[in-house]
Amino acid sequence: MSLKQLFRQPMLRAMLGRQHIQALRSMTTQSDKVLVDLDPKTGVAVVQMNRPPVNSLNLEFLSDINNTLDKLHNDKSCRGLILTSSNNKVFCAGLDIMEMYQPQTDRLTEFWKTLQNVWMNLYGSRLATIAAINGHSPAGGCLLATCCDYRIMVQNFTIGLNETQLGIIPPFWFVDSMEGVVGYRQTELACQKGLMMTTDQASKIGLVDEVVTPEVVLQKAQNEMVSWLKIPDYARQLTKSQMKMPNINKLRARRDEDVQHFVNFITKDSVQQALGFYIENLKKKAKK
Numbered sequence: 032m033s034l035k036q037l038f039r040q041p042m043l044r045a046m047l048g049r050q051h052i053q054a055l056r057s058m059t060t061q062s063d064k065v066l067v068d069l070d071p072k073t074g075v076a077v078v079q080m081n082r083p084p085v086n087s088l089n090l091e092f093l094s095d096i097n098n099t100l101d102k103l104h105n106d107k108s109c110r111g112l113i114l115t116s117s118n119n120k121v122f123c124a125g126l127d128i129m130e131m132y133q134p135q136t137d138r139l140t141e142f143w144k145t146l147q148n149v150w151m152n153l154y155g156s157r158l159a160t161i162a163a164i165n166g167h168s169p170a171g172g173c174l175l176a177t178c179c180d181y182r183i184m185v186q187n188f189t190i191g192l193n194e195t196q197l198g199i200i201p202p203f204w205f206v207d208s209m210e211g212v213v214g215y216r217q218t219e220l221a222c223q224k225g226l227m228m229t230t231d232q233a234s235k236i237g238l239v240d241e242v243v244t245p246e247v248v249l250q251k252a253q254n255e256m257v258s259w260l261k262i263p264d265y266a267r268q269l270t271k272s273q274m275k276m277p278n279i280n281k282l283r284a285r286r287d288e289d290v291q292h293f294v295n296f297i298t299k300d301s302v303q304q305a306l307g308f309y310i311e312n313l314k315k316k317a318k319k
């Protein structure tokens with residue numbers, strides 16, 4: 032859907048109002064892939080991922096997400112962030128597989144470093160963060176969701192760290208993010224088996240906090256945010272940072288090693304072959 036079409040959507044207009052559409056327009060001049068609407072009254076920013084067709088995370092999109100997070104973090108009026116998608120079937124399809132297939136090493140390195148930055152920025156955000164998961168959320172999509180403080184997901188979609196199904200290994204910080212939400216045993220099951228869970232299954236293990244219908248997902252996220260923002264920022268932020276800093280410091284200490292592992296792993300012939308098959312199947316499935 033084009034931006035013009037998006038702005039014309041009656042539901043979006045009703046939800047945001049004229050003033051917000053204006054704000055959204057001015058910020059989209061910087062990136063039409065990440066749409067931001069910061070409500071000056073509440074301090075809540077709704078951030079919509081908008082990279083058709085499926086919000087897969089390539090280098091440029093990740094940079095845009097990172098820049099958006101930086102801007103919101105530097106804006107003192109901003110206290111909360113709701114992360115969602117402009118596609119009402121796919122929250123985020125995870126990493127753009129094309130970044131990892133037959134890659135140039137320099138770009139692959141930059142890609143991974145940028146993903147690390149997005150993770151640290153969102154996972155450690157000073158803002159109260161809520162993922163309004165309005166579509167499928169595999170792998171890197173699930174990672175973004177687990178970076179947030181709270182998850183509300185629309186029924187009948189799927190979510191999970193499915194890397195092993197692609198013949199790749201979820202990096203330790205993906206696993207740490209998941210473990211922080213659902214605990215060791217459920218993470219072990221989910222990650223080793225590369226489980227893609229339905230919304231209901233994810234809710235049973237605590238991977239999502241609320242299951243809702245598509246029409247109410249954003250309103251539910253706004254309502255939930257109100258309760259988070261009743262807590263004094265400094266108390267909430269310090270509590271959050273106390274819990275999240277050990278994982279962030281773990282990645283900081285091993286950043287270069289992690290990039291090296293990723294590049295070495297992805298460029299292996301066997302992994303390239305597995306990715307090639309996976310892409311072929313995706314394309315076949317998309318054509319059906």
Ligand SMILES: CCCCC/C=C\C/C=C\C=C\CC(=O)SCCNC(=O)CCNC(=O)[C@H](O)C(C)(C)COP(=O)(O)OP(=O)(O)OC[C@H]1O[C@@H](n2cnc3c(N)ncnc32)[C@H](O)[C@@H]1OP(=O)(O)O
Binds near residue numbers: 120
């Ligand atoms: C020891 C050291 C170890 C170090 C670490 C090593 C390795 C770690 C490495 C990597 C970690 C990776 C994490 C990831 O995120 S990998 C990506 C995983 N994502 C997926 O598997 C999702 C695949 N997609 C889907 O399942 C469906 O597309 C989806 C359910 C999301 C949506 O379905 P829908 O029916 O709406 O859309 P489609 O018709 O399937 O797709 C449309 C279009 O988009 C293309 N596409 C889909 N997903 C991706 C993607 N992730 N990247 C790039 N392109 C994607 C799809 O091929 C179609 O394209 P086209 O045929 O229309 O051109």
